[in-house]
Amino acid sequence: MLDTLILAAAGGAPIPLHPVTKAGCKAWLSGLDATARRWAEGQGFDAAQGTVLSLPAADGAIAAAAVGLGEGDDPYAFSSAASALPPGDYQLETASLPAGWAAEAALAWALGTYRFGRYRPTLAEGPRPRLVWPVGADRARVERLITAIGLVRDLVNTPAEDMGPAELAKAAGDLAAAHGATLSVLVGEELRTANYPLIHAVGRASSRAPRLIDLTWGDPGHPGVTLVGKGVCFDSGGLDLKPSAGMRLMKKDMGGAAHVLGLAALIMGQKLPVRLRVLIPAVDNAVAGNAFRPGDILTARNGLSVEIGNTDAEGRLVLADALAEACAGAPDLLIDCATLTGAARVALGPDLPALFCDDDALVEDLLAQTRITRDPLWRMPLWAPYRRMLDSKVADLTNAPDGSFAGAITAALFLKAFVDPEVRWLHLDLFAWQPAARPGRPEGGAAQGLRALMGLIETRFGR
Incomplete structure (x- = not known):
């Protein structure tokens, strides 16, 4: 979970924490007394990004500390301080902060405290450094971000046996209860009865019944924002079994699915004047005698027939039914988030979600x-001429074109076939995982594009 580890006010005298850029390091060092300057120089402190320095007092306690900001372009430097400084209460010297960084520093500090301790509680135990809320930081806003990012990370990090x-x-229900949604x-069979055939087909082979989760919140008279999240809780590949x-x-x-729940938490927590709907097709793509098969032809909720070229291209199938239902409500903005294709990761790597x-x-x-x-995203083309790659000889389209070309684009074009052309639609193909630890971004579940999407919704509908 994400521990805020941030205090409303310090008890006693907090330790000053100085943010120092490489450009300002010489001037900062020159302002120290001779003993402290010699100590800092002896430690080789040069304000490189994420470096941390503790300055001792005469009694051996910590008199002050510094965190290196490097070029001063990445607030995640403060995450390093949260994980490297000894326990104690620290107060950021905000006069040295780059403009507008008070909230960024508080958020980065909190993100640096994340530990997924559900199965190993000792990971989250023990005293850690705490930060006094920086002057100028919007506490309510930062805490909403901490909660939402922590929710995404926790959901993704939880193994499939327990998720x-x-x-x-249940996670969606807990969120709904917290916000009056x-x-x-x-x-299971209710999906077939209610005409969600693709969701049912993908999930029917699992001993854990498939579901369509539908959360609604807000004034019906407000602009509609609908979020759709791929909820494949475990993907074996189906009969086209993964290695x-x-x-x-x-x-x-x-x-x-984790991302749209995190985004919903932000929207509801800020009480934006929108009519929110969240749709999550939740399934296991499993192997059993009743699993859907390569070569099957399934008819989607909107009436299009889909030839199954590969059962491991199941995410786009469950999203197709959900997107068709989302468009029936004519939202002003429709966003879907999905860990959809390896092709997007080959093109852009783990840190850059593909935006269509x-x-x-x-x-x-x-x-x-x-x-x-x-919070980076990278635009990829919805290149219409590649729609021909989805052609099927026996159905309206196939879920898995032959060959390996343009996999992320053809997946997005497949989804587009189920979106009303009159609806403004954004598709994010993301990794949701940090493969190697970086400051504030530990190895494991990652929230990607969350802040950018919230900024867009807030800008368009929040006033």
């Missing part, structure tokens, strides 16, 4: 938010 369709529905869930290495991280295949959208103005607004929040 199946029922548990994902309404939750309904279709389970063991390909299954190792498939507990995170519900990362899209035909609305240039909407894309520019979102990319502006990525720069403000330092």
Whole structure:
């Protein structure tokens, strides 16, 4: 979980924490007394990004500390201080902060405290350094971000044994209860009866029944924002079975669902004037005698027939039914998040979610938010001529084109076939995982694009 480890006010005298850039390091050192300056120089402190220095008092206690900001372009440097400084209460010297960084510093500090201790509680135990809330930091806003990012990380990090369709529905129910939202869930055969055939087909082979989770909140008269998240709680690949290495991280295949729940928490927590709906098709893609098969032809909720070229391309199938239902409500903005394709990761790596959208103005607004929040996304083309790759000889389209070209694009084009052209739609193909630890971003579940999406929604609908 994410521990805030931030105090409303310090008890006693907190230890001053000085943020120092490389450009300002010489001047900062020159302002120290001779003993402290010799100590800092002896430690080799040069304000490199994320470096931390403790300055001793005459009695051996810590008199002050410094955190290196490098070029001063990445607030995640403060995460290093949260994990490296000895226990104690610290107060940030905000006069030395870059403009507008008070809240960023508080958030980065909190993110640096994250420990996933559900199965090993000792990871989250023991005293740790705490930060006095920096002057100028919007505490309520930062705490909402801490909670939402922690929710995403916790959901993704939880193994599939304890995060199946029922548990994902419970997480949505807990969120709904906390914010006065309404939750309904279709389970098992109810999906077939209610005409969600693709969700049912993908999830029917599991001993854990598939579900469609449907959360609603807000004034019906407000603009509609609908979020759709891929909730494949474990993906074996189905009958087109993945190799063991390909299954190792498939507990995170519900990362899209985790993201839309985190985004919903932000929207409801800030009480934005929107009519929010969250749709999560929650399934296991399992192997059994009743599993859907390569070559099957399934008819989706919107009437399109889909030839199954590969059962491991199941995420787009469950999203198709959910997107068709989302469009029936004619939202002003529709966003889907999904750990959808390996092709997007080959193209952009783990840190850059792929963004697909035909609305240039909407894309520019979102990319502006990525720069403000330092929460990157990268636009990829919905290249219409590649739609031919989805052609099937026996159905309206196939879920898995032959060959390996343009896999992320063809997946996005498949989803587009189930989106009303009149609905503004954004599709994020993300990894939801940090493969190697970085300051404030430990190895494991990762929230990607969350702040940028919230900034977009807030800018468009929040006033």
